[in-house]
Amino acid sequence: MQKILVIEDEFEIRENITELLHAQNFQVIAVENGIKGITAAQTHIPDLIICDISMPELDGYRVLEALRHEPITASIPFIFLTAFVEKSNTRKGMELGADDYLTKPCTPAELLSAIAARLAKQATRDRQQSEKLEELRQSIILSLPHELRTPLNGILASSELLLMHFDQPEDADTREMIELINISGKRLYRLIQNFLLYAELELIAASPEQIKALQAHSTPCAEALVTEKAVYQAQQVHRQPDLELELEDAYLQISPTRLMKIVDELVDNAFKFSVPGTPVKVACQVSQGIFTLSVSDKGRGMKPEQLMQIGAHMQFDRKLYEQQGSGLGLAIAKRLAELHGGSLSIESVPAEQTTVTVKLPLAPE
Structure with missing residues (x-):
């Protein structure tokens, strides 16, 4: 039954309207104002929304704007039903992302026709998107892991075995080459894992049900997890003295695995793009139901135009700097934050300092 x-x-x-829709075998959730409407949309994930414009507390325009900014409700068909008849009102609604605009009074037939048209259009769009995503998923799941992981595992295992049994101290060049093979293999393995994770997150972002399932997990002791991951990253690059921690504990609405991935990517980038002897600060604080994680470094920084181009395949100043990886780390951290109802932002002054800030909601009590 459609909601x-x-x-x-x-x-x-x-x-x-409720009586009319019940007669047509629709499940109906009816609320009397915009604030309750936003809550109901995020809780019930309806198949379609009918909304008045002129309402106390929060009008229909602001309801639509709020819902279009949330991944879980952004694609729900939205019909305005209002007494406003001016073209400027219609245009404003359409510019905000409304799918249709009906003026009061309208006949039951007109309302049902508009509903049927929007549901049919959404069904077609969902079907086409599902077909494309399924094709992508099959390609990634069936081809990429086997084609890349299997030979890579052989490279890693063989290089590690050679290092374990290498007993020629005088042949330092050969050992250095084996170590380089092993390190490069590990970098490639991390890259493959990140590509697969990014593809998985894109699939989740297209499904409100999967987004809701993703948000059902929680982390009770965020401080211990952030500490563990930040210290581990510092140890990996032999920069324990550079790490500064200023943490506040919190109970978060995100799984430990997903939170660790965000911390891993941000701290890894901070060490990667700053020089030994300069501080990398990891801070956490809780305010007004929001957990804020910030990672700061004194590295090369980013220009304003670079900040606007953060994406899955962006590498900044490739010709000027050596940069390992494909630039997926920030894109993954940003996507994870957004899918959990949070955000990621960057403040950077080139050649001085970069601070990446992630905001995440606390878990409901």
Whole structure:
């Protein structure tokens, strides 16, 4: 049974629409204002939303704007039903992302026709998107892991075995080459894992049900996890004295595995793009129900135009600097934060300092 959310402050109109939709075998969630409408949309994930514009507390435009900015509700068909008849109102609604605009009074047939058209269009869009995503998923799952992981495991195992049994101290050049093979293999393995994770996150982002399942996990002791991962990264590059920790504990609405990935990528980048002897600061604080994680370094920084181009395949100043990896780390951290209802932002002054800030919601009590 398809679900329709009705957001209408006039009791009689709300009841009439509810009765009409029930008669057509729709499941109906009806609320009387915009604030309750946003909560209901995020809780129930309806198949379609019908919303008035002129309402107390929060009008229909702001409801639509709020829902379009949340991944879990961004693609839900949205119909305005309002007494406003001016073209400027219609245009404003469409610019914000409304799918249709009906003026009151409208007949039951007109309303049902608009609903049917929007649901059919959404079904077609969902089907086409599912076909494309399934093709991508099959290609990645069936081809990439086997084609890349299998030979790479052989390279890693063989190089590690050679290092374990290498007993020719006088042949330092050969040992150095074997170590380089092993290190390069580990970097390639990390890159493959990140590509697979990024593809997985894109698949999740296209499914409200999967987003909701992703957000169902929690981490009770964030401070211990952040500490463990930051210290490990510092040890890997022999920069324990450079690490500064200023942490506050929190109970977060994100799984330990996903939180560790965010910390791993941000701290790894901070060490990678700063020189030994300069500080890398990891700080956490809680305020007004939001957990803020920030990672700062005194490295080369990024220009404003570079900050605007953060994406899965972006590498900054490739010709000027040696950079390992494909630039996926920030994109993955940003996507993870957004899928959990948070955000990622960067403040950077070239050649001085970069601070990456991730905000995540606390777990409900």
